[in-house]
Amino acid sequence: MNKEQITQALKSFLSYKYAVSRYERHISVPSAGIANYSGMRGGSGAPERFFAMVGKPADMGHTSYQDYEDYLEYKTIVEDLEGALEVLTEDERIVIKMKWIKDITLRQIADQRNISLATVDRQHKRALNKLSDALRFTKAKVPHIENHASTKLIVS
DSSP states (O other): OOHHHHHHHHHTHHHHHHHHHHHHHHSOOOOTTSOOOTTSOOOSSHHHHHHHHHTOOOOTTSSOHHHHHHHHHHHHHHHHHHHHHTTSOHHHHHHHIIIIISOOOHHHHHHHHTSOHHHHHHHHHHHHHHHHHHTTTOOOOOOOOOOOTTOOOOOO
């Protein structure tokens, strides 16, 4: 991943992480009274065969194959970013999280941490270089998050 892709992923990190946790809570764990079709042969449709092969528990029709693909992309990017953040020093990690996840300017970070802007800028650049090195061989792409804000609610 290049620096632009990394910063784009960091901007949406909390959304990805939350979506992954919601998806994992939504998918039921097979137990008495809950259907699990993972052992059955799939029909002619590719998603059904795929789910049967990977053993996805049946969720009684509340998620789609596309939801599952999105979940896998989100989960991959979350795991990759969490792992890559571990290569940073504590100061670098704080700067990256404040700048990209909390959307705070470098000037504001310097003021809040009571250090010079030049120091924050150096930490930021060093952190992005380390993240770029750490994520160099990742196959994860930055998932697109659908914008549902333009959806109109019609009240009758």
